[in-house]
Amino acid sequence: MTKIVGPIFTGRSWEEYQKMFHLEEWELKNQSFLDCAAGASSFAAYLANQGGDVRAVDRLYDQDPQILRSLCQEHLEALIKSLEPIKKEFDWTYFRDLEHLQKHRYGSCQEFYQDYSQNRHRYIQGDLTRLPFDDDQFDIVLCSHLLFIYDHRLDLDFHLRVLEEMFRVAGEEVRIYPLVKHKKRKSEFLKPVWERLSEVAELELVKVDYQFRRGGDQMLVMRK
Numbered sequence: 001m002t003k004i005v006g007p008i009f010t011g012r013s014w015e016e017y018q019k020m021f022h023l024e025e026w027e028l029k030n031q032s033f034l035d036c037a038a039g040a041s042s043f044a045a046y047l048a049n050q051g052g053d054v055r056a057v058d059r060l061y062d063q064d065p066q067i068l069r070s071l072c073q074e075h076l077e078a079l080i081k082s083l084e085p086i087k088k089e090f091d092w093t094y095f096r097d098l099e100h101l102q103k104h105r106y107g108s109c110q111e112f113y114q115d116y117s118q119n120r121h122r123y124i125q126g127d128l129t130r131l132p133f134d135d136d137q138f139d140i141v142l143c144s145h146l147l148f149i150y151d152h153r154l155d156l157d158f159h160l161r162v163l164e165e166m167f168r169v170a171g172e173e174v175r176i177y178p179l180v181k182h183k184k185r186k187s188e189f190l191k192p193v194w195e196r197l198s199e200v201a202e203l204e205l206v207k208v209d210y211q212f213r214r215g216g217d218q219m220l221v222m223r224k
Helices: 014-020 025-030 043-049 065-089 098-118 156-169 190-197
Strands: 032-036 053-058 123-125 138-144 170-177 202-207 218-223
Touching (some): 014 138, 032 156, 043 053, 043 098, 065 098, 138 156, 156 170, 156 190, 156 218
Parallel strands (some): 032 053, 032 138, 053 123, 138 170
Antiparallel strands (some): 170 218, 202 218
């Protein structure tokens, strides 16, 4: 089985994004969005095709489309294999089973690949600790499945630097999902991050209508 060294490069669907981040129709139509560490997710492709204002950023967006397509498929296969022995630890309400999960995520990867191949201007290569955008450039900044789940790889300083950068380029708010690792365990960094950033931002835990990791039904919202 492929051993993944860093965060996995897979895709989540725009439907998942709507649920994970509690996105309202009026927001999608009227707000500008930045998807941070977007990977092979299809949110940017979908929203742009609906006439929305959206950009995606990832450190791998300098790569050829075929390379990212292959990487997504490779990481997805590795993910499915790793979930098989622990699948009972997850909530199978949104996805019926591992086969459904794989098919769904593969579809997102394909949508991303098509849009990334044809509309590279939407996909910006960048370091999340030094985002290549102006202050308040986007209304809402989203970050899915990067922060608060890789505590063993991404330290507290990284979390703080990334959150501060996302907050800098957000005109209104930042939304982060999820906040738990396996077995409902909250990230050990959530408390110190809350204590530090509550001095400069209004913070709130918001319940969302989505859960795959058990206990993962909340997002962190940072408001100006």
